[in-house]
Amino acid sequence: MPQINDLKVKLGLPPVSQIGVIVRDVYKAADYYTSLFGVGPFTIYDFEPEQHIYNGTPTASKIRMGKAMWGNIELELLQPLEGESPQMDFFLQHGEGLHHLGFFVPNFDELCENFLREGFKPVLEAASYVENYKGSIKVRYWDTDKIVGVLFEIIYKSWLPECQPRRA
Numbered sequence: 001m002p003q004i005n006d007l008k009v010k011l012g013l014p015p016v017s018q019i020g021v022i023v024r025d026v027y028k029a030a031d032y033y034t035s036l037f038g039v040g041p042f043t044i045y046d047f048e049p050e051q052h053i054y055n056g057t058p059t060a061s062k063i064r065m066g067k068a069m070w071g072n073i074e075l076e077l078l079q080p081l082e083g084e085s086p087q088m089d090f091f092l093q094h095g096e097g098l099h100h101l102g103f104f105v106p107n108f109d110e111l112c113e114n115f116l117r118e119g120f121k122p123v124l125e126a127a128s129y130v131e132n133y134k135g136s137i138k139v140r141y142w143d144t145d146k147i148v149g150v151l152f153e154i155i156y157k158s159w160l161p162e163c164q165p166r167r168a
């Protein structure tokens with residue numbers, strides 16, 4: 001079984017940017033992480049992506065998200081509310097727990113090609129304008145869970161400096 005670092009290098013991924021955790025109640029989980037680890041403040045909002053393709057089928061989804069920085073890593077708490085999604089399926093099958101590792105990238109399309117070339121399939125493709133951040137987001141979850149124990153998510157957020165093209 002390949003090691004996670006070997007896979008990251010092969011795919012051309014930067015360091016982990018985000019840890020995604022499925023929770024039953026974002027507000028309670030945010031309070032817990034704040035009181036136990038000092039993480040926060042959390043930005044909490046409901047999100048319904050404009051484009052949402054789950055396992056190749058367009059679907060609708062609504063997720064309550066709580067986000068806060070934990071050092072250099074974004075902690076993303078995900079409470080599935082409605083619809084078909086990898087978050088809802090995870091919650092129904094496993095309850096709460098570690099769901100994915102996310103990577104903020106400027107070269108989204110190139111990395112998607114790397115995943116496809118290595119034989120991974122997209123689990124979720126989503127894109128939307130995010131009012132809270134006044135910018136656009138594209139994400140793709142990949143079926144890496146059977147190899148590394150969690151899904152990998154590549155993320156492009158127009159408002160983040162680390163997602164801007166690198167200058168030579």
